[in-house]
Amino acid sequence: MQSKAPTSGKVRLRRARTDIREALLESALVEFGAKGFDGASTRAIARRAEAHQPQINYHFESKAALWTAAVDYLFGLLREALQGVIPAELTGVDVPRLAAAFADAIRRFVRFAAEHPELNQIMVHEGTAASDRLTWMTQTHVKPFFDGIRPAWQVLRNVGVAAPIDNEILYYVLVGAASLPYVNAPEVRLLTGRDPSSPQWIEAHADGLVAILLPGLTASP
Amino acid sequence: MQSKAPTSGKVRLRRARTDIREALLESALVEFGAKGFDGASTRAIARRAEAHQPQINYHFESKAALWTAAVDYLFGLLREALQGVIPAELTGVDVPRLAAAFADAIRRFVRFAAEHPELNQIMVHEGTAASDRLTWMTQTHVKPFFDGIRPAWQVLRNVGVAAPIDNEILYYVLVGAASLPYVNAPEVRLLTGRDPSSPQWIEAHADGLVAILLPGLTASP
């Protein structure tokens, strides 16, 4: 199962794996999330996947293409996690059902941010400066997500169930409040000694966000 | 006021400025905030300050020392902005006064995050991975800030003025919700077409956060 390279004294494995592409992608998520696009080196990504650096250029076109594939993959997981939670057509949907759906969406988003911190890490790394990557990511992935929750929030605002915050601001309040403990989990552990990826933290966090963003949901007993 | 280097044909200014250190520091804030520690190059920092790259190593010990100086400077500004807003000694402080003080602290923090997005940008870049920089920043600057608001929140929680969220979680909800529009201002502009640094956005944002985090403040008319 193991063989030395004939022309060299170095002990190294020569392996033929069918899942290297997936392993490189998975590794890229983590490295891009932790270090950002510039800080993550293709050598470090390859090392985490137990592969060699040139394999990235073989299985992907470039470092940038690997980043794009990683972002596509993560947003696909997010879409899965939020699939059908908020109704696409709002006319005729009664308010209590919509409020419950929005609360469910908040909880799912918090759990997703905890389980896949890499997505929000990459988003916040990229969002700090204008770039082609940011433009592509915003138009391709963020905008549909944003447009999906905006009308529902507006309805809940109009009937007084949702907190008094405008659409655009609400989006960033929600994403910021829901993701920061997981985006900055290393800091959370240093600062508080607690583990934000624990079920206790995650559920308490989700409960808190639902309570403050949808005060009208539990207002009348 | 202008002189060519005698041994070279290149036209370049030789200037003697007394404020180069400050100019480099100011430039470093912006570059570190926008690109992160690894993504920000000392050449780009020097260029923005209209200086030469080796001047960074003359006026600062290294790129890391420049980063440290920038973080020290920004946290100094934050301390100034929040100076004395929340009373250090809570025994004997009546609840309405403390609630008003906390609301004021939230508003000041939002305005600070809008005016100096670089601090939260740097924090969120660094918080995604363990490092010596993160450990130093957390212990030196974040912890005192965290410890300053924690007891006040607990008091307001106990009397039911503050939202039902635990100390540690509240800290990240507050910081995340208050800073993300400014940390990711380039994305906000692409996604919404609005300018998060406008007074309208900032005040609406601050109002919204006070409303959701301190629901008991305006509950009884």
Add this chain to the structure above:
DNA sequence: GTCTATAATTAGATAGAC
């Protein structure tokens, strides 16, 4: 203190043997 030149290291990407 400023500035040019450059050393030392590391990055992403490619060539070519296997």
Add this chain to the structure above:
DNA sequence: GTCTATCTAATTATAGAC
């Protein structure tokens, strides 16, 4: 497809003239 060797470009830091 894997892997070693290497190219080119970019990085931080330093040397030394001015």
